Amino acid sequence: MLIGIGLGPGNPDLLTLAAVKALKESRKVYVPGKMAAELVAPYAKADVLDFPMIQDEAELSKLWETNAGIVAREAEKGTVSFAVIGDPNFFSTFSHLRRTIKEKYPHIGITTIPGVSAITAQASRTNISIEGSFIVSDGSPADTKIILKTKNPQKAKEELTKEGFNDFIYAERLFMGNENVTCNIPEKGDYFSMLVARRYKPGILPKGKLYIVGIGPGAVEQLTGKAKNALAESEYIIGNGTYLDQIAEITKNSKIIRSGMGGEIERARKAVELGRDHVVSIISGGDANVYGMAGLVLEVAEKEREIDIEVIPGVTALSAAASLLGAPLVNDFSVISLSDLLTGIETIKHRLNKAAEADFAIAIYNPKSRNRRHNFEGAIEIIRKYRNDNTPVGIVKDATREGETVIATTLGRVMEYNDIIDMSTIVLIGNSESRLWDNRIITPRGYQRKYAY
Numbered sequence: 001m002l003i004g005i006g007l008g009p010g011n012p013d014l015l016t017l018a019a020v021k022a023l024k025e026s027r028k029v030y031v032p033g034k035m036a037a038e039l040v041a042p043y044a045k046a047d048v049l050d051f052p053m054i055q056d057e058a059e060l061s062k063l064w065e066t067n068a069g070i071v072a073r074e075a076e077k078g079t080v081s082f083a084v085i086g087d088p089n090f091f092s093t094f095s096h097l098r099r100t101i102k103e104k105y106p107h108i109g110i111t112t113i114p115g116v117s118a119i120t121a122q123a124s125r126t127n128i129s130i131e132g133s134f135i136v137s138d139g140s141p142a143d144t145k146i147i148l149k150t151k152n153p154q155k156a157k158e159e160l161t162k163e164g165f166n167d168f169i170y171a172e173r174l175f176m177g178n179e180n181v182t183c184n185i186p187e188k189g190d191y192f193s194m195l196v197a198r199r200y201k202p203g204i205l206p207k208g209k210l211y212i213v214g215i216g217p218g219a220v221e222q223l224t225g226k227a228k229n230a231l232a233e234s235e236y237i238i239g240n241g242t243y244l245d246q247i248a249e250i251t252k253n254s255k256i257i258r259s260g261m262g263g264e265i266e267r268a269r270k271a272v273e274l275g276r277d278h279v280v281s282i283i284s285g286g287d288a289n290v291y292g293m294a295g296l297v298l299e300v301a302e303k304e305r306e307i308d309i310e311v312i313p314g315v316t317a318l319s320a321a322a323s324l325l326g327a328p329l330v331n332d333f334s335v336i337s338l339s340d341l342l343t344g345i346e347t348i349k350h351r352l353n354k355a356a357e358a359d360f361a362i363a364i365y366n367p368k369s370r371n372r373r374h375n376f377e378g379a380i381e382i383i384r385k386y387r388n389d390n391t392p393v394g395i396v397k398d399a400t401r402e403g404e405t406v407i408a409t410t411l412g413r414v415m416e417y418n419d420i421i422d423m424s425t426i427v428l429i430g431n432s433e434s435r436l437w438d439n440r441i442i443t444p445r446g447y448q449r450k451y452a453y
Protein backbone atom coordinates (compact mmCIF):
# COMPACT_ATOMS: atom_id res chain seq x y z
CA MET A 1 0.00 0.00 0.00
CA LEU A 2 1.25 3.49 -0.89
CA ILE A 3 -0.03 6.62 0.90
CA GLY A 4 0.51 10.08 -0.56
CA ILE A 5 0.74 12.42 2.43
CA GLY A 6 0.23 16.18 2.31
CA LEU A 7 2.54 17.98 4.77
CA GLY A 8 0.94 21.40 4.41
CA PRO A 9 2.59 24.65 3.25
CA GLY A 10 5.79 24.36 5.31
CA ASN A 11 5.02 25.15 8.95
CA PRO A 12 5.41 22.01 11.14
CA ASP A 13 2.26 23.05 13.08
CA LEU A 14 0.22 22.74 9.89
CA LEU A 15 0.74 18.98 9.55
CA THR A 16 -2.54 17.16 10.19
CA LEU A 17 -2.95 14.51 12.90
CA ALA A 18 -3.77 12.01 10.15
CA ALA A 19 -0.49 12.84 8.39
CA VAL A 20 1.52 12.41 11.60
CA LYS A 21 -0.19 9.08 12.36
CA ALA A 22 0.49 7.74 8.87
CA LEU A 23 4.13 8.89 8.98
CA LYS A 24 4.65 7.08 12.29
CA GLU A 25 2.97 3.91 11.07
CA SER A 26 4.66 3.65 7.66
CA ARG A 27 7.43 1.08 7.30
CA LYS A 28 9.23 3.53 5.01
CA VAL A 29 8.74 7.23 4.16
CA TYR A 30 9.96 8.82 0.94
CA VAL A 31 10.09 12.54 0.16
CA PRO A 32 10.93 14.49 -2.99
CA GLY A 33 13.28 17.01 -1.31
CA LYS A 34 15.05 18.34 1.81
CA MET A 35 12.24 20.64 2.97
CA ALA A 36 9.75 17.75 3.12
CA ALA A 37 12.38 15.60 4.89
CA GLU A 38 12.69 18.24 7.63
CA LEU A 39 8.93 18.39 8.18
CA VAL A 40 8.81 14.61 8.43
CA ALA A 41 11.90 14.34 10.70
CA PRO A 42 10.13 14.47 14.12
CA TYR A 43 8.03 11.41 13.16
CA ALA A 44 10.06 9.33 10.70
CA LYS A 45 13.39 9.13 8.95
CA ALA A 46 12.69 9.88 5.30
CA ASP A 47 14.59 8.74 2.21
CA VAL A 48 14.96 11.59 -0.28
CA LEU A 49 14.22 10.47 -3.84
CA ASP A 50 16.06 12.33 -6.53
CA PHE A 51 13.87 14.52 -8.78
CA PRO A 52 16.22 16.97 -10.54
CA MET A 53 14.73 19.84 -12.57
CA ILE A 54 15.56 18.44 -16.01
CA GLN A 55 13.64 19.11 -19.21
CA ASP A 56 14.56 16.03 -21.26
CA GLU A 57 11.32 13.97 -21.43
CA ALA A 58 12.98 10.60 -21.98
CA GLU A 59 15.46 11.08 -19.17
CA LEU A 60 12.67 12.30 -16.85
CA SER A 61 10.49 9.30 -17.53
CA LYS A 62 13.45 6.94 -16.88
CA LEU A 63 13.95 8.67 -13.56
CA TRP A 64 10.28 8.27 -12.69
CA GLU A 65 10.45 4.58 -13.45
CA THR A 66 13.53 4.14 -11.24
CA ASN A 67 11.91 5.99 -8.34
CA ALA A 68 8.58 4.21 -8.77
CA GLY A 69 10.50 0.90 -8.71
CA ILE A 70 12.18 1.80 -5.40
CA VAL A 71 8.84 2.78 -3.78
CA ALA A 72 6.95 -0.20 -5.26
CA ARG A 73 9.41 -2.79 -3.93
CA GLU A 74 8.82 -1.52 -0.39
CA ALA A 75 5.05 -1.00 -0.89
CA GLU A 76 4.76 -4.68 -1.82
CA LYS A 77 5.98 -5.58 1.69
CA GLY A 78 3.74 -3.16 3.68
CA THR A 79 2.54 0.43 3.98
CA VAL A 80 4.90 3.11 2.68
CA SER A 81 4.36 6.86 2.36
CA PHE A 82 5.43 9.52 -0.09
CA ALA A 83 5.17 12.87 1.69
CA VAL A 84 5.01 16.15 -0.18
CA ILE A 85 4.72 19.84 0.67
CA GLY A 86 1.11 21.08 0.40
CA ASP A 87 -1.45 18.56 -0.82
CA PRO A 88 -0.51 15.40 -2.77
CA ASN A 89 -3.38 15.82 -5.26
CA PHE A 90 -2.70 19.41 -6.30
CA PHE A 91 0.10 20.11 -8.79
CA SER A 92 2.31 17.60 -6.99
CA THR A 93 5.16 15.16 -7.69
CA PHE A 94 2.92 12.56 -6.12
CA SER A 95 0.64 12.60 -9.19
CA HIS A 96 3.57 11.48 -11.39
CA LEU A 97 4.55 8.78 -8.93
CA ARG A 98 0.95 7.58 -8.69
CA ARG A 99 0.61 7.43 -12.50
CA THR A 100 3.83 5.45 -12.91
CA ILE A 101 3.01 3.02 -10.08
CA LYS A 102 -0.52 2.46 -11.45
CA GLU A 103 0.92 1.67 -14.86
CA LYS A 104 3.88 -0.51 -13.86
CA TYR A 105 2.73 -1.99 -10.54
CA PRO A 106 -1.07 -2.04 -10.75
CA HIS A 107 -1.43 -4.51 -7.88
CA ILE A 108 -0.28 -1.87 -5.34
CA GLY A 109 -3.11 -0.02 -3.57
CA ILE A 110 -2.81 3.79 -3.45
CA THR A 111 -4.55 6.32 -1.21
CA THR A 112 -3.88 9.92 -0.09
CA ILE A 113 -4.11 12.05 3.04
CA PRO A 114 -4.92 15.67 2.22
CA GLY A 115 -2.67 18.47 3.40
CA VAL A 116 -3.19 22.24 3.67
CA SER A 117 -2.53 23.36 0.13
CA ALA A 118 -0.73 26.57 -0.87
CA ILE A 119 -4.02 27.55 -2.53
CA THR A 120 -5.82 27.78 0.82
CA ALA A 121 -2.74 28.91 2.75
CA GLN A 122 -2.37 32.04 0.58
CA ALA A 123 -5.82 33.30 1.56
CA SER A 124 -4.72 33.30 5.18
CA ARG A 125 -1.52 35.19 4.43
CA THR A 126 -2.96 37.67 1.90
CA ASN A 127 -6.08 38.30 3.98
CA ILE A 128 -8.22 37.73 0.92
CA SER A 129 -11.41 35.84 1.72
CA ILE A 130 -12.73 34.17 -1.39
CA GLU A 131 -16.51 34.58 -1.43
CA GLY A 132 -17.27 33.72 -5.04
CA SER A 133 -15.88 31.49 -7.79
CA PHE A 134 -12.16 31.69 -8.46
CA ILE A 135 -9.68 30.23 -10.90
CA VAL A 136 -6.43 28.49 -10.07
CA SER A 137 -4.37 28.12 -13.20
CA ASP A 138 -1.00 26.82 -14.30
CA GLY A 139 -1.76 28.04 -17.80
CA SER A 140 -3.38 24.81 -19.01
CA PRO A 141 -7.10 24.63 -19.98
CA ALA A 142 -9.52 24.31 -17.03
CA ASP A 143 -10.84 20.77 -17.50
CA THR A 144 -12.15 20.31 -13.96
CA LYS A 145 -14.98 22.32 -12.41
CA ILE A 146 -16.13 21.91 -8.80
CA ILE A 147 -19.61 23.12 -7.91
CA LEU A 148 -20.10 23.62 -4.15
CA LYS A 149 -23.30 23.15 -2.12
CA THR A 150 -25.08 21.44 -5.00
CA LYS A 151 -28.79 21.59 -4.14
CA ASN A 152 -29.74 20.10 -7.54
CA PRO A 153 -26.77 18.02 -8.67
CA GLN A 154 -28.66 16.44 -11.61
CA LYS A 155 -29.58 19.85 -12.98
CA ALA A 156 -26.01 21.08 -12.54
CA LYS A 157 -24.78 18.01 -14.41
CA GLU A 158 -27.13 18.75 -17.33
CA GLU A 159 -25.82 22.32 -17.58
CA LEU A 160 -22.19 21.23 -17.40
CA THR A 161 -22.73 18.55 -20.04
CA LYS A 162 -23.68 21.36 -22.44
CA GLU A 163 -20.27 22.93 -21.66
CA GLY A 164 -18.50 19.73 -22.72
CA PHE A 165 -17.98 18.11 -19.31
CA ASN A 166 -18.43 14.34 -19.53
CA ASP A 167 -17.31 12.84 -16.22
CA PHE A 168 -19.12 13.58 -12.96
CA ILE A 169 -18.75 12.58 -9.37
CA TYR A 170 -20.89 13.73 -6.46
CA ALA A 171 -19.34 13.90 -2.99
CA GLU A 172 -21.02 14.76 0.31
CA ARG A 173 -19.90 14.99 3.94
CA LEU A 174 -16.31 14.07 3.03
CA PHE A 175 -14.23 12.65 5.91
CA MET A 176 -17.23 13.11 8.25
CA GLY A 177 -17.77 9.43 8.92
CA ASN A 178 -20.97 9.19 6.88
CA GLU A 179 -19.47 10.36 3.62
CA ASN A 180 -21.01 9.48 0.28
CA VAL A 181 -19.02 9.58 -2.94
CA THR A 182 -20.85 8.36 -6.01
CA CYS A 183 -21.06 8.73 -9.76
CA ASN A 184 -24.82 8.12 -9.61
CA ILE A 185 -25.62 11.81 -9.44
CA PRO A 186 -28.65 12.37 -7.14
CA GLU A 187 -31.57 14.74 -7.73
CA LYS A 188 -31.13 16.54 -4.40
CA GLY A 189 -27.86 17.43 -2.70
CA ASP A 190 -26.68 17.80 0.88
CA TYR A 191 -25.46 21.14 2.30
CA PHE A 192 -21.95 19.64 2.67
CA SER A 193 -21.74 18.51 -0.91
CA MET A 194 -19.98 19.14 -4.18
CA LEU A 195 -20.20 18.06 -7.78
CA VAL A 196 -16.86 17.47 -9.47
CA ALA A 197 -17.09 17.69 -13.26
CA ARG A 198 -14.27 16.82 -15.63
CA ARG A 199 -13.66 16.84 -19.34
CA TYR A 200 -12.17 13.46 -20.11
CA LYS A 201 -9.85 13.66 -23.07
CA PRO A 202 -9.91 10.94 -25.73
CA GLY A 203 -7.32 8.32 -24.94
CA ILE A 204 -7.56 8.58 -21.17
CA LEU A 205 -10.97 6.95 -20.92
CA PRO A 206 -10.64 3.67 -19.04
CA LYS A 207 -9.95 0.66 -21.18
CA GLY A 208 -10.46 -2.07 -18.61
CA LYS A 209 -13.24 -4.53 -17.86
CA LEU A 210 -14.20 -6.03 -14.54
CA TYR A 211 -15.93 -9.40 -14.42
CA ILE A 212 -17.52 -10.54 -11.18
CA VAL A 213 -17.53 -14.28 -11.76
CA GLY A 214 -19.53 -16.94 -9.96
CA ILE A 215 -17.35 -20.04 -10.31
CA GLY A 216 -19.89 -22.58 -9.11
CA PRO A 217 -19.82 -24.74 -5.99
CA GLY A 218 -16.57 -26.59 -6.55
CA ALA A 219 -15.71 -28.82 -9.44
CA VAL A 220 -14.23 -26.97 -12.39
CA GLU A 221 -16.80 -28.50 -14.76
CA GLN A 222 -19.48 -26.57 -12.87
CA LEU A 223 -18.14 -23.33 -14.40
CA THR A 224 -20.31 -21.83 -17.10
CA GLY A 225 -18.81 -21.26 -20.56
CA LYS A 226 -19.13 -17.52 -20.03
CA ALA A 227 -17.24 -17.72 -16.72
CA LYS A 228 -14.51 -19.80 -18.34
CA ASN A 229 -14.10 -17.29 -21.19
CA ALA A 230 -13.96 -14.34 -18.80
CA LEU A 231 -11.30 -16.05 -16.68
CA ALA A 232 -9.26 -16.99 -19.74
CA GLU A 233 -9.41 -13.40 -21.00
CA SER A 234 -8.41 -11.85 -17.66
CA GLU A 235 -5.00 -10.37 -17.05
CA TYR A 236 -5.63 -10.43 -13.30
CA ILE A 237 -7.72 -12.83 -11.23
CA ILE A 238 -8.57 -11.86 -7.68
CA GLY A 239 -9.90 -14.29 -5.10
CA ASN A 240 -9.25 -16.18 -1.91
CA GLY A 241 -7.14 -19.30 -1.66
CA THR A 242 -9.68 -22.13 -1.78
CA TYR A 243 -11.61 -20.77 -4.74
CA LEU A 244 -8.45 -19.96 -6.69
CA ASP A 245 -7.23 -23.52 -6.16
CA GLN A 246 -10.56 -24.75 -7.52
CA ILE A 247 -9.96 -23.15 -10.91
CA ALA A 248 -6.14 -23.26 -10.97
CA GLU A 249 -5.99 -25.30 -14.15
CA ILE A 250 -7.71 -22.62 -16.22
CA THR A 251 -6.02 -19.54 -14.76
CA LYS A 252 -2.42 -20.40 -15.51
CA ASN A 253 -1.86 -17.45 -17.86
CA SER A 254 -3.27 -14.77 -15.56
CA LYS A 255 -1.64 -12.89 -12.72
CA ILE A 256 -3.22 -14.09 -9.50
CA ILE A 257 -3.96 -11.80 -6.56
CA ARG A 258 -4.75 -13.87 -3.49
CA SER A 259 -6.18 -12.74 -0.20
CA GLY A 260 -7.22 -14.65 2.88
CA MET A 261 -10.74 -15.07 4.21
CA GLY A 262 -12.12 -11.82 5.60
CA GLY A 263 -10.21 -9.63 3.16
CA GLU A 264 -13.36 -9.01 1.12
CA ILE A 265 -13.28 -5.21 1.19
CA GLU A 266 -9.61 -5.09 0.22
CA ARG A 267 -10.31 -7.54 -2.59
CA ALA A 268 -13.28 -5.55 -3.88
CA ARG A 269 -11.28 -2.30 -3.84
CA LYS A 270 -8.38 -3.88 -5.65
CA ALA A 271 -10.70 -5.32 -8.31
CA VAL A 272 -12.31 -1.94 -8.97
CA GLU A 273 -8.97 -0.16 -9.04
CA LEU A 274 -7.42 -2.62 -11.51
CA GLY A 275 -10.62 -2.99 -13.51
CA ARG A 276 -10.41 0.56 -14.85
CA ASP A 277 -7.35 -0.16 -16.93
CA HIS A 278 -7.07 -3.96 -17.13
CA VAL A 279 -9.26 -6.95 -17.82
CA VAL A 280 -9.87 -8.36 -14.35
CA SER A 281 -11.99 -11.13 -12.83
CA ILE A 282 -12.94 -11.18 -9.17
CA ILE A 283 -14.26 -14.60 -8.29
CA SER A 284 -16.93 -15.80 -5.90
CA GLY A 285 -17.79 -19.38 -4.97
CA GLY A 286 -21.19 -20.50 -6.27
CA ASP A 287 -23.08 -17.50 -7.60
CA ALA A 288 -21.58 -14.06 -7.01
CA ASN A 289 -25.07 -12.64 -6.36
CA VAL A 290 -25.89 -15.09 -3.56
CA TYR A 291 -24.00 -14.10 -0.40
CA GLY A 292 -21.12 -13.47 -2.81
CA MET A 293 -18.79 -10.68 -3.91
CA ALA A 294 -21.15 -8.91 -6.34
CA GLY A 295 -22.83 -6.72 -3.68
CA LEU A 296 -19.59 -5.43 -2.20
CA VAL A 297 -17.84 -4.88 -5.55
CA LEU A 298 -20.81 -2.97 -7.00
CA GLU A 299 -20.96 -0.83 -3.86
CA VAL A 300 -17.26 0.04 -4.11
CA ALA A 301 -17.56 0.58 -7.89
CA GLU A 302 -20.34 3.10 -7.43
CA LYS A 303 -17.63 5.55 -6.43
CA GLU A 304 -15.71 4.95 -9.64
CA ARG A 305 -16.50 6.57 -12.93
CA GLU A 306 -16.67 4.82 -16.23
CA ILE A 307 -15.94 1.32 -15.06
CA ASP A 308 -17.20 -1.46 -17.28
CA ILE A 309 -18.55 -4.25 -15.06
CA GLU A 310 -20.24 -7.51 -15.90
CA VAL A 311 -21.59 -9.97 -13.36
CA ILE A 312 -21.44 -13.57 -14.58
CA PRO A 313 -23.85 -15.86 -12.72
CA GLY A 314 -22.73 -19.23 -11.41
CA VAL A 315 -24.29 -22.40 -10.00
CA THR A 316 -25.20 -21.61 -6.42
CA ALA A 317 -24.67 -24.14 -3.59
CA LEU A 318 -28.43 -24.56 -3.21
CA SER A 319 -28.83 -25.80 -6.81
CA ALA A 320 -25.93 -28.20 -6.36
CA ALA A 321 -27.31 -29.46 -3.05
CA ALA A 322 -30.84 -29.97 -4.40
CA SER A 323 -29.42 -31.96 -7.32
CA LEU A 324 -27.28 -34.16 -5.11
CA LEU A 325 -30.14 -34.82 -2.71
CA GLY A 326 -32.64 -35.48 -5.46
CA ALA A 327 -34.77 -32.84 -3.83
CA PRO A 328 -36.01 -30.45 -6.52
CA LEU A 329 -37.46 -27.29 -5.02
CA VAL A 330 -40.95 -27.53 -6.45
CA ASN A 331 -42.68 -25.59 -3.69
CA ASP A 332 -41.95 -22.16 -2.27
CA PHE A 333 -38.83 -21.98 -0.19
CA SER A 334 -36.93 -19.52 1.89
CA VAL A 335 -33.15 -18.99 1.94
CA ILE A 336 -31.45 -17.89 5.13
CA SER A 337 -27.80 -17.29 5.99
CA LEU A 338 -26.79 -17.73 9.61
CA SER A 339 -23.97 -15.24 9.14
CA ASP A 340 -24.80 -12.31 11.40
CA LEU A 341 -22.22 -9.99 9.83
CA LEU A 342 -24.75 -8.04 7.82
CA THR A 343 -28.11 -8.75 9.43
CA GLY A 344 -27.60 -9.34 13.14
CA ILE A 345 -28.75 -12.26 15.28
CA GLU A 346 -32.22 -10.93 16.16
CA THR A 347 -33.13 -10.43 12.49
CA ILE A 348 -31.98 -13.97 11.65
CA LYS A 349 -34.12 -15.41 14.47
CA HIS A 350 -37.11 -13.34 13.35
CA ARG A 351 -36.78 -14.49 9.72
CA LEU A 352 -36.31 -18.12 10.70
CA ASN A 353 -39.47 -18.01 12.83
CA LYS A 354 -41.44 -16.43 9.98
CA ALA A 355 -40.16 -18.89 7.35
CA ALA A 356 -40.78 -21.93 9.55
CA GLU A 357 -44.23 -20.71 10.59
CA ALA A 358 -45.20 -20.04 6.96
CA ASP A 359 -44.33 -23.62 6.01
CA PHE A 360 -41.61 -22.66 3.54
CA ALA A 361 -38.91 -25.23 2.82
CA ILE A 362 -35.73 -23.61 4.17
CA ALA A 363 -32.19 -23.57 2.79
CA ILE A 364 -29.58 -22.61 5.37
CA TYR A 365 -26.37 -21.11 3.98
CA ASN A 366 -23.43 -20.48 6.32
CA PRO A 367 -24.69 -22.86 9.05
CA LYS A 368 -21.28 -22.54 10.72
CA SER A 369 -18.47 -20.01 10.56
CA ARG A 370 -14.74 -20.68 10.76
CA ASN A 371 -14.81 -19.98 14.50
CA ARG A 372 -18.09 -21.92 14.93
CA ARG A 373 -19.87 -18.77 16.11
CA HIS A 374 -23.05 -19.24 14.05
CA ASN A 375 -25.81 -20.80 16.09
CA PHE A 376 -26.88 -23.76 13.96
CA GLU A 377 -28.32 -25.62 16.93
CA GLY A 378 -30.41 -22.56 17.85
CA ALA A 379 -31.72 -22.35 14.27
CA ILE A 380 -32.83 -26.00 14.36
CA GLU A 381 -34.55 -25.41 17.72
CA ILE A 382 -36.56 -22.55 16.20
CA ILE A 383 -37.65 -24.66 13.22
CA ARG A 384 -38.63 -27.58 15.49
CA LYS A 385 -41.18 -25.32 17.18
CA TYR A 386 -43.19 -25.41 13.93
CA ARG A 387 -42.30 -28.74 12.22
CA ASN A 388 -42.49 -32.34 13.32
CA ASP A 389 -39.43 -34.52 13.81
CA ASN A 390 -40.06 -36.51 10.62
CA THR A 391 -39.57 -33.45 8.41
CA PRO A 392 -36.91 -34.38 5.84
CA VAL A 393 -33.54 -32.65 6.14
CA GLY A 394 -30.66 -32.74 3.67
CA ILE A 395 -27.08 -31.95 4.59
CA VAL A 396 -24.67 -31.33 1.73
CA LYS A 397 -21.05 -30.64 2.49
CA ASP A 398 -18.41 -29.73 -0.13
CA ALA A 399 -20.84 -30.25 -2.99
CA THR A 400 -19.02 -31.31 -6.18
CA ARG A 401 -15.65 -31.08 -4.43
CA GLU A 402 -13.26 -33.62 -3.01
CA GLY A 403 -14.81 -34.87 0.24
CA GLU A 404 -18.39 -34.30 -0.90
CA THR A 405 -20.81 -35.64 1.71
CA VAL A 406 -24.56 -35.91 1.23
CA ILE A 407 -26.75 -36.89 4.13
CA ALA A 408 -30.53 -37.37 4.03
CA THR A 409 -31.95 -37.30 7.53
CA THR A 410 -34.83 -35.83 9.54
CA LEU A 411 -35.35 -32.78 11.71
CA GLY A 412 -35.41 -35.00 14.79
CA ARG A 413 -31.99 -36.51 13.97
CA VAL A 414 -30.11 -33.68 12.28
CA MET A 415 -28.06 -32.76 15.35
CA GLU A 416 -26.50 -36.24 15.24
CA TYR A 417 -24.53 -34.86 12.29
CA ASN A 418 -23.57 -31.59 13.98
CA ASP A 419 -19.86 -32.40 13.90
CA ILE A 420 -19.93 -32.97 10.15
CA ILE A 421 -21.60 -29.66 9.39
CA ASP A 422 -19.09 -26.90 8.75
CA MET A 423 -18.67 -23.65 6.79
CA SER A 424 -18.78 -25.54 3.46
CA THR A 425 -22.14 -27.10 4.19
CA ILE A 426 -25.63 -26.20 3.15
CA VAL A 427 -28.65 -27.60 4.97
CA LEU A 428 -32.09 -28.03 3.40
CA ILE A 429 -35.14 -28.40 5.59
CA GLY A 430 -38.34 -29.66 4.01
CA ASN A 431 -41.88 -28.48 4.69
CA SER A 432 -45.19 -30.29 5.08
CA GLU A 433 -45.31 -30.98 1.32
CA SER A 434 -41.80 -32.45 1.00
CA ARG A 435 -41.41 -36.08 0.13
CA LEU A 436 -38.65 -37.94 1.89
CA TRP A 437 -35.33 -37.29 0.19
CA ASP A 438 -33.96 -40.69 -0.68
CA ASN A 439 -31.05 -42.20 -2.56
CA ARG A 440 -32.42 -41.99 -6.06
CA ILE A 441 -29.50 -39.89 -7.25
CA ILE A 442 -26.26 -41.60 -8.18
CA THR A 443 -23.27 -39.74 -6.79
CA PRO A 444 -21.61 -38.41 -9.92
CA ARG A 445 -17.97 -39.01 -9.17
CA GLY A 446 -17.97 -41.77 -6.63
CA TYR A 447 -17.47 -39.49 -3.67
CA GLN A 448 -18.44 -40.71 -0.26
CA ARG A 449 -22.20 -40.66 0.39
CA LYS A 450 -23.90 -41.33 3.67
CA TYR A 451 -27.52 -42.24 4.20
CA ALA A 452 -29.24 -41.80 7.49
CA TYR A 453 -32.10 -44.13 6.74
Ligand SMILES: C[S@@+](CC[C@H](N)C(=O)[O-])C[C@H]1O[C@@H](n2cnc3c(N)ncnc32)[C@H](O)[C@@H]1O
Binds near residue numbers: 398400401
Ligand atom coordinates in the same frame (compact mmCIF):
# COMPACT_ATOMS: atom_id res chain seq x y z
C1 LIG B 1 -20.47 -16.92 1.78
S1 LIG B 1 -21.63 -18.11 1.25
C2 LIG B 1 -21.31 -18.13 -0.45
C3 LIG B 1 -22.42 -18.72 -1.27
C4 LIG B 1 -22.09 -18.80 -2.74
N1 LIG B 1 -21.98 -17.49 -3.31
C5 LIG B 1 -23.12 -19.62 -3.52
O1 LIG B 1 -23.83 -19.06 -4.34
O2 LIG B 1 -23.15 -20.81 -3.28
C6 LIG B 1 -20.87 -19.58 1.80
C7 LIG B 1 -21.89 -20.67 2.08
O3 LIG B 1 -22.32 -21.23 0.83
C8 LIG B 1 -22.57 -22.62 0.99
N2 LIG B 1 -21.68 -23.35 0.05
C9 LIG B 1 -20.86 -22.81 -0.86
N3 LIG B 1 -20.24 -23.77 -1.57
C10 LIG B 1 -20.68 -24.96 -1.12
C11 LIG B 1 -20.44 -26.31 -1.46
N4 LIG B 1 -19.58 -26.63 -2.43
N5 LIG B 1 -21.08 -27.29 -0.77
C12 LIG B 1 -21.94 -26.95 0.20
N6 LIG B 1 -22.23 -25.69 0.57
C13 LIG B 1 -21.61 -24.71 -0.08
C14 LIG B 1 -22.27 -22.94 2.45
O4 LIG B 1 -23.48 -22.82 3.16
C15 LIG B 1 -21.32 -21.84 2.85
O5 LIG B 1 -21.36 -21.62 4.24
